[in-house]
Amino acid sequence: MVINMSKIALSRLTRAFNAAKYIPFDNNSKIIIMSDCHRGVGNWADNFAHNQNIYFAALSYYYDHGFTYIELGDGDELWENRSYDEIIDSHNNVYWLLSKFNKKNRLYMLYGNHDIVKRDPAFIDKVCKTTNNPCQKNDITLFYDINFYEGLVLYNIEEQYKIFLTHGHQADIFNDIFWRLSRFLVRYLWGPLELIGLKDPTSAAKNHAKRNKVERNLIKWANDHNQMIVAGHTHKAVFPTNGDPLYFNDGSCIHPRCITGIEITNGEIQLIKWSVQVDHRYHLYVGRTILEGPIELSSFL
Numbered sequence: 070m071v072i073n074m075s076k077i078a079l080s081r082l083t084r085a086f087n088a089a090k091y092i093p094f095d096n097n098s099k100i101i102i103m104s105d106c107h108r109g110v111g112n113w114a115d116n117f118a119h120n121q122n123i124y125f126a127a128l129s130y131y132y133d134h135g136f137t138y139i140e141l142g143d144g145d146e147l148w149e150n151r152s153y154d155e156i157i158d159s160h161n162n163v164y165w166l167l168s169k170f171n172k173k174n175r176l177y178m179l180y181g182n183h184d185i186v187k188r189d190p191a192f193i194d195k196v197c198k199t200t201n202n203p204c205q206k207n208d209i210t211l212f213y214d215i216n217f218y219e220g221l222v223l224y225n226i227e228e229q230y231k232i233f234l235t236h237g238h239q240a241d242i243f244n245d246i247f248w249r250l251s252r253f254l255v256r257y258l259w260g261p262l263e264l265i266g267l268k269d270p271t272s273a274a275k276n277h278a279k280r281n282k283v284e285r286n287l288i289k290w291a292n293d294h295n296q297m298i299v300a301g302h303t304h305k306a307v308f309p310t311n312g313d314p315l316y317f318n319d320g321s322c323i324h325p326r327c328i329t330g331i332e333i334t335n336g337e338i339q340l341i342k343w344s345v346q347v348d349h350r351y352h353l354y355v356g357r358t359i360l361e362g363p364i365e366l367s368s369f370l
C-alpha cells in the first residue's frame with residue numbers, strides 16, 4: 070500500500086482551517102504576524118538570543134502604534150528545552166511586553182511543532198500563573214485568558230474575505246504526526262550536534278529539499294481552496310505577486326541579522342524586516358524596511 074503523504078498533509082491543513090477561530094477585522098485594523106522566534110534559555114543553542122534587541126525594538130514599535138501581535142507558532146523552543154519558566158526568565162523583557170499586549174486584548178498565540186505542548190490545557194493553566202518579573206517577590210499573572218490555537222481565520226467584515234493563519238507544520242508529516250519522535254531527536258541528537266556545526270536533516274528550516282516539499286504542500290492547499298494562507302515553519306519569507314498562488318510566509322525571527330514579519334494595515338499586506346542599520350554618523354539603530362508590498366488584500370480575490 071502506498072501512503073500518500075501529501076494527501077495526509079493537505080487534509081490536516083483543511084482540518085485546522087475548519088476548526089479555526091474567526092477573528093473579525095476591518096480596514097482600520099493593524100496586525101503584525103511573526104513566527105519562529107524559537108526563544109531559548111540564553112545559552113549557545115538559543116537561536117533567538119542574537120536578535121533579541123531587534124525583536125524587542127520591533128515589538129515596542131507595534132505596541133506603541135496600536136498593532137495586534139499574532140505569533141504564528143514556534144515562538145518558544147520547547148523541543149531543545151524542557152522548562153518554559155527558564156525561557157521566560159531568559160527573555161523576561163519580551164514577556165513583559167507580550168503581557169502588555171495581552172492586557173490590551175491585542176495578542177493571539179498559535180502553536181507550531183516546537184511548542185506543540187502549548188495545546189494542552191494544563192500548560193495554559195501553568196502559563197497564566199507564571200511570574201514574569203524576577204524583581205517582584207510575589208508571582209504575577211503573565212497572561213489573562215490566553216489560548217494557543219492551531220489555526221485562526223482573519224475575516225474582513227467589510228469585504229468578506231478570509232485569511233487562514235497557521236504554523237504550517239501540518240504540511241510536514243514527520244514533524245507533525247511523529248512530533249514526539251522529532252522532539253526526541255532534536256533534544257538528544259540534532260540539538261547537541263548543532264552545537265558542533267551539523268544541521269538537522271529533518272528540519273524544513275535547515276534543509277532545502279525538505280523545505281521545498283513543505284512549500285509545495287502549502288501552495289497546493291492554497292490553490293485547491295482558492296484561499297489566502299499565511300504560514301511560518303520553513304523560515305523562508307514568501308510574498309506572492311502577479312497571480313502567484315495565495316501562499317504567504319512570514320519568515321522567522323532567527324535569521325543571522327534580521328527578523329521578518331507580515332503587516333496588515335489599511336486593508337493592505339506587506340512583508341517587512343527589522344535589522345540593525347547604520348545612520349550617517351555611523352551610529353547603529355534598529356530600523357524597519359519594507360521588503361514586499363504593500364498590496365491591497367482585496368486584489369488577491
Ligand SMILES: [Mn+2]
Pocket residue numbers: 143181182183236238301302303
Ligand atoms: Mn516549525
